[in-house]
Amino acid sequence: xxxxxxxNWQSVQEEVxxxxxxxxxxxxxxxxxxxxxxxxxxCARTTVNRALRALADSGLLDRRRKAGTRVAAQxxxxxxxxxAVIRKEVEARGQTYGYRLIARHITLPPVxxxxxxxxxxxxxxxxxxxxxxxDAAPYxxxxxxxxxxxxxxxxxxxxxxxxxNEWLLTHAPYTxxxxxxxxQAASETDAQSLGCAKHSALFAIDRLTWDKGASVTKVRLLFxxxxxxxxxx
Amino acid sequence: xxxxxxxNWQSVQEEVxxxxxxxxxxxxxxxxxxxxxxxxxxCARTTVNRALRALADSGLLDRRRKAGTRVAAQxxxxxxxxxAVIRKEVEARGQTYGYRLIARHITLPPVxxxxxxxxxxxxxxxxxxxxxxxDAAPYxxxxxxxxxxxxxxxxxxxxxxxxxNEWLLTHAPYTxxxxxxxxQAASETDAQSLGCAKHSALFAIDRLTWDKGASVTKVRLLFxxxxxxxxxx
Numbered sequence: 080x081x082x083x084x085x086x087n088w089q090s091v092q093e094e095v096x097x098x099x100x101x102x103x104x105x106x107x108x109x110x111x112x113x114x115x116x117x118x119x120x121x122c123a124r125t126t127v128n129r130a131l132r133a134l135a136d137s138g139l140l141d142r143r144r145k146a147g148t149r150v151a152a153q154x155x156x157x158x159x160x161x162x163a164v165i166r167k168e169v170e171a172r173g174q175t176y177g178y179r180l181i182a183r184h185i186t187l188p189p190v191x192x193x194x195x196x197x198x199x200x201x202x203x204x205x206x207x208x209x210x211x212x213x214d215a216a217p218y219x220x221x222x223x224x225x226x227x228x229x230x231x232x233x234x235x236x237x238x239x240x241x242x243x244n245e246w247l248l249t250h251a252p253y254t255x256x257x258x259x260x261x262x263q264a265a266s267e268t269d270a271q272s273l274g275c276a277k278h279s280a281l282f283a284i285d286r287l288t289w290d291k292g293a294s295v296t297k298v299r300l301l302f303x304x305x306x307x308x309x310x311x312x
Numbered sequence: 313x314x315x316x317x318x319x320n321w322q323s324v325q326e327e328v329x330x331x332x333x334x335x336x337x338x339x340x341x342x343x344x345x346x347x348x349x350x351x352x353x354x355c356a357r358t359t360v361n362r363a364l365r366a367l368a369d370s371g372l373l374d375r376r377r378k379a380g381t382r383v384a385a386q387x388x389x390x391x392x393x394x395x396a397v398i399r400k401e402v403e404a405r406g407q408t409y410g411y412r413l414i415a416r417h418i419t420l421p422p423v424x425x426x427x428x429x430x431x432x433x434x435x436x437x438x439x440x441x442x443x444x445x446x447d448a449a450p451y452x453x454x455x456x457x458x459x460x461x462x463x464x465x466x467x468x469x470x471x472x473x474x475x476x477n478e479w480l481l482t483h484a485p486y487t488x489x490x491x492x493x494x495x496q497a498a499s500e501t502d503a504q505s506l507g508c509a510k511h512s513a514l515f516a517i518d519r520l521t522w523d524k525g526a527s528v529t530k531v532r533l534l535f536x537x538x539x540x541x542x543x544x545x
Contacts, residue, residue, distance in 0.1 A: 160392075162389040260515065262516070262537075264513040278513075282495040312521065
């Protein structure tokens with residue numbers, strides 16, 4: 080065995096990746112077991128285990144308890160998206176962030192909203208509509224419903240200067256959430272707020288967060304035409 | 313200390329998460345150091361370290377070598393998207409997958425394509441246009457350029473029955489890639505292929521993959537109106 084000793088799981092992972100990409104180990108191939116790899120790499124078996132587990136998590140390896148580990152036949156690529164506060168997102172682009180409240184009401188939500196948020200249909204919610212700006216130009220329209228049973232402090236907030244997007248992150252923790260990306264045609268009012276043509280194709284993010292069993296907030300972000308959400312594979 | 317012993321890093325992570333969510337540890341708070349936590353939890357310091365590292369990776373904790381570990385003031389949520397073969401994506405929806413080749417040419421690409429793929433402007437590439445179907449209805453339009461210097465075997469493929477999407481995954485490994493999500497208005501030909509109205513808002517995925525220093529393929533997927541890409545937070 081001429082392979083130099085691998086000291087940590089990252090270097091083992093790199094070598095395994097190299098073999099997969101160089102197709103020394105081809106899609107669908109059974110790879111050596113952990114004990115043999117540990118021997119070859121001159122490292123602890125737990126180090127090999129950690130490296131392989133990370134590669135399995137990222138969809139490059141298929142681990143079966145009895146059948147051993149194979150290179151995935153059709154690897155699933157994983158793209159990780161950072162969902163930051165919009166102010167930070169704008170600032171990370173080197174632009175100046177701005178915020179404008181459009182409307183704030185306590186009102187009965189449409190049934191699709193109360194159904195999704197699992198609130199009683201006759202239960203009023205806090206509805207906030209606001210605009211995020213980048214270098215004074217519209218960046219994203221923020222249409223949001225807040226469950227004030229779960230976040231009663233929101234009733235005391237005017238949201239004139241701090242966006243609900245930012246306020247909620249520090250005041251209303253959530254345990255889990257659902258997120259969906261889509262394209263939406265700009266309505267008349269969307270177009271007015273964003274300063275774009277009616278029916279423009281807008282990138283949309285819908286998000287619904289939960290604190291244990293109760294909904295916290297449901298929001299639709301509509302981004303100005305041309306917006307891209309980018310990441311690496 | 314009444315805390316029961318925590319046997320593995322996952323149970324330590326769960327307890328730390330519980331304290332963050334219950335706001336026993338509030339956003340921005342400095343948390344106890346690893347040695348104290350190991351003592352409290354009755355586990356090895358390495359177990360605490362692994363749990364905290366995972367939470368830092370997911371943006372819930374801020375770890376600074378000298379300043380200690382704090383609960384993130386503005387936690388960045390991470391959404392992970394699985395980028396699977398489209399056939400599998402359709403089948404996972406319980407629908408029958410279909411495929412139709414629209415065009416296959418070896419041709420000079422527009423300059424924006426050769427520039428992005430870093431191929432010489434006078435270098436011909438393989439251009440493939442195809443339609444993915446779900447239950448016989450248009451699902452996504454696949455407009456793709458393949459760098460045949462890197463994947464010469466693609467020249468022997470007709471792509472009449474197997475999509476380039478699927479063929480490339482098994483024949484052309486890549487080391488890394490870039491991916492962007494956006495909304496695009498349907499052009500006349502997009503609309504014809506997808507059977508939708510011109511200017512419809514279409515969800516778009518642009519992907520460019522690399523094998524070490526050379527581009528493999530650049531693809532734009534345009535999904536039929538109403539398509540959503542969903543995941544959890």
